[in-house]
Amino acid sequence: MSDQKKPKRRDFLFTASYAIGAVGVGAAVWPLVDQMNPDSSVKALASTEVDVSSVEAGKSITVLWRGKPVFIKRRTQEEIAEARAVKLEDLKHPEKDEDRAKNPEWLVMLGVCTHLGCVPLSDKGDYNGWFCPCHGSHYDTSGRIRKGPAPTNMEIPKYEFVNDNTIKIG
Amino acid sequence: MSDHNYVPSSKLGKWFNDRLPLLSLSAHLREYPTPKNLNYWWTFGGILTFCLMAQIITGIVLAMHYVAHADLAFDSVEHIMRDVNYGWLIRYFHANGSSMFFLAVYIHIFRSIYYGSYKSPREVIWIIGMIIYFLMMMTAFMGYVLPWGQMSFWAATVITNLFSAVPFIGESITNWLWGGFAVDSPTLTRFYALHYLFPFLILGLVILHIWALHIPGNNNPIGIDVKKPSKDTVPFHPYIVIKDLFALLIFLILFAFFVFYAPNLLGHPDNYIEANPLVTPTHIVPEWYLLPFYAILRSVPDKLLGVIAMFASIFVLVILPWLDTSKIRSAVFRPMYRQFYWILIIDVFLLGYMGAMPAEGTYLLIARVATSYYFIHFLIILPILGRKEKTIPLPLSIAEPVLEDAEKKEFNN
Numbered sequence: 001m002s003d004q005k006k007p008k009r010r011d012f013l014f015t016a017s018y019a020i021g022a023v024g025v026g027a028a029v030w031p032l033v034d035q036m037n038p039d040s041s042v043k044a045l046a047s048t049e050v051d052v053s054s055v056e057a058g059k060s061i062t063v064l065w066r067g068k069p070v071f072i073k074r075r076t077q078e079e080i081a082e083a084r085a086v087k088l089e090d091l092k093h094p095e096k097d098e099d100r101a102k103n104p105e106w107l108v109m110l111g112v113c114t115h116l117g118c119v120p121l122s123d124k125g126d127y128n129g130w131f132c133p134c135h136g137s138h139y140d141t142s143g144r145i146r147k148g149p150a151p152t153n154m155e156i157p158k159y160e161f162v163n164d165n166t167i168k169i170g
Numbered sequence: 171m172s173d174h175n176y177v178p179s180s181k182l183g184k185w186f187n188d189r190l191p192l193l194s195l196s197a198h199l200r201e202y203p204t205p206k207n208l209n210y211w212w213t214f215g216g217i218l219t220f221c222l223m224a225q226i227i228t229g230i231v232l233a234m235h236y237v238a239h240a241d242l243a244f245d246s247v248e249h250i251m252r253d254v255n256y257g258w259l260i261r262y263f264h265a266n267g268s269s270m271f272f273l274a275v276y277i278h279i280f281r282s283i284y285y286g287s288y289k290s291p292r293e294v295i296w297i298i299g300m301i302i303y304f305l306m307m308m309t310a311f312m313g314y315v316l317p318w319g320q321m322s323f324w325a326a327t328v329i330t331n332l333f334s335a336v337p338f339i340g341e342s343i344t345n346w347l348w349g350g351f352a353v354d355s356p357t358l359t360r361f362y363a364l365h366y367l368f369p370f371l372i373l374g375l376v377i378l379h380i381w382a383l384h385i386p387g388n389n390n391p392i393g394i395d396v397k398k399p400s401k402d403t404v405p406f407h408p409y410i411v412i413k414d415l416f417a418l419l420i421f422l423i424l425f426a427f428f429v430f431y432a433p434n435l436l437g438h439p440d441n442y443i444e445a446n447p448l449v450t451p452t453h454i455v456p457e458w459y460l461l462p463f464y465a466i467l468r469s470v471p472d473k474l475l476g477v478i479a480m481f482a483s484i485f486v487l488v489i490l491p492w493l494d495t496s497k498i499r500s501a502v503f504r505p506m507y508r509q510f511y512w513i514l515i516i517d518v519f520l521l522g523y524m525g526a527m528p529a530e531g532t533y534l535l536i537a538r539v540a541t542s543y544y545f546i547h548f549l550i551i552l553p554i555l556g557r558k559e560k561t562i563p564l565p566l567s568i569a570e571p572v573l574e575d576a577e578k579k580e581f582n583n
Contacts, residue, residue, distance in 0.1 A: 042350045067352030117331035118450040133452045
């Protein structure tokens with residue numbers, strides 16, 4: 001139908017106009033998309049301080065941080081030993097317990113199942129750790145995934161001991 | 171179709187119709203030739219139109235009393251139930267209305283699958299229908315979140331977390347959807363805005379769905395084209411209108427039973443507990459109309475693949491017109507297909523049941539078999555069956571099977 005045509009001045013103008021138009025539309029759409037991202041007031045709630053002096057060995061407390069539950073578990077010697085005895089090759093998501101709990105007595109992690117976000121139940125499941133009732137994921141005493149659909153271990157948030165009795169999360 | 175010849179009788183009508191042919195449109199809708207052998211499975215289009223309008227009207231009324239904020243939403247729903255005049259009736263109608271809407275849409279979809287209504291030349295009607303169905307699921311899900319009970323909150327958490335399965339950008343997507351780091355007030359307000367918007371998108375698509383239907387006209391139980399409009403069809407009004415209205419009345423009896431006698435039968439008691447981000451209910455289950463998809467999601471042991479399988483189960487329906495290779499539309503003339511159809515129905519019910527049960531042991535095994543069969547039906551059985559199946563000869567016309575011998579001769583000539 002048409003021979004090989006050389007680009008003309010008009011073709012250049014069309015292409016340039018489309019390109020500028022696309023940039024303009026993109027610039028107009030971005031604020032409409034970005035407004036859905038976490039806003040400043042949500043981001044401002046970045047850290048929480050928790051007094052853990054009343055937590056006894058073998059017990060845990062759950063606190064809310066950025067709308068998510070955080071488990072703070074004071075582990076017994078048996079639970080620590082159990083978590084440390086696990087071989088890395090037995091793990092779906094290999095992580096050493098030493099890396100997950102800097103202070104072995106205290107395990108601080110997001111109480112959110114990495115499958116679809118339910119809150120696992122403590123002291124349940126096949127590995128004496130946590131069990132997620134929604135779709136049946138089992139976690140061990142280090143919060144590592146051992147069985148079930150969850151892909152990774154429960155997440156360890158950024159935290160630090162402000163003093164012996166206070167943990168700052170975030 | 172005779173609408174092009176339509177001339178309004180009054181002078182004013184003619185003046186208006188020349189400027190905006192609404193009267194011609196109305197005449198077309200009344201005279202629209204409809205196959206005269208349509209059975210009651212064809213009345214669900216009208217029933218669905220009623221359901222959509224009822225949901226929109228009751229929804230707008232509820233929006234006048236509801237407050238979309240995490241601290242107030244739960245109480246505002248109780249306020250509607252206890253304080254607002256007839257609030258209980260309007261809310262129960264709306265909440266049960268979604269179940270009735272899905273009941274009708276499933277019958278409508280399975281009617282299409284039985285009688286081959288998705289086949290050429292009606293593929294676009296079918297695809298628009300599937301988009302409507304998908305939007306319905308999203309609308310229903312977001313509506314379910316609004317009362318901000320325990321099931322609302324955890325349904326929102328689980329469903330939005332499906333997107334966290336996306337590699338690399340999953341977490342950014344979920345944070346974007348939530349407007350935070352977990353489901354919270356910003357999530358609730360945006361779901362409310364979209365729950366209000368989507369029904370109007372559905373309404374627009376319904377208009378396109380009906381428009382696309384009016385190009386080739388209705389399919390019918392024997393699945394052959396209209397040969398002689400004068401013999402094979404009746405005008406939509408009054409014949410189909412009255413029949414649709416009668417079916418709607420029967421449907422409304424069931425609807426009213428749920429609203430007045432069992433308004434919470436299809437819901438979950440946990441949703442009368444206010445949302446608590448620290449405690450997940452021990453057994454979370456979606457509404458009944460999403461259970462088969464939930465079973466497919468859970469039957470795959472890998473998170474990402476489970477999510478892909480769930481979306482794929484809807485996508486195979488979208489491409490159904492090209493998976494089913496048979497030229498014969500109606501299952502009436504496809505003896506083998508008819509049997510596979512009923513096996514599929516049983517399979518979908520089985521998936522629904524497994525979706526309501528805990529995902530472990532025998533339940534999980536059955537769910538996996540049923541999930542596999544679902545895909546085998548669409549991706550393997552249908553393409554092969556269309557080529558191999560020996561079908562029953564089709565009648566010459568819609569009218570032929572019921573005509574006298576003398577008239578039959580006339581047709582053969």
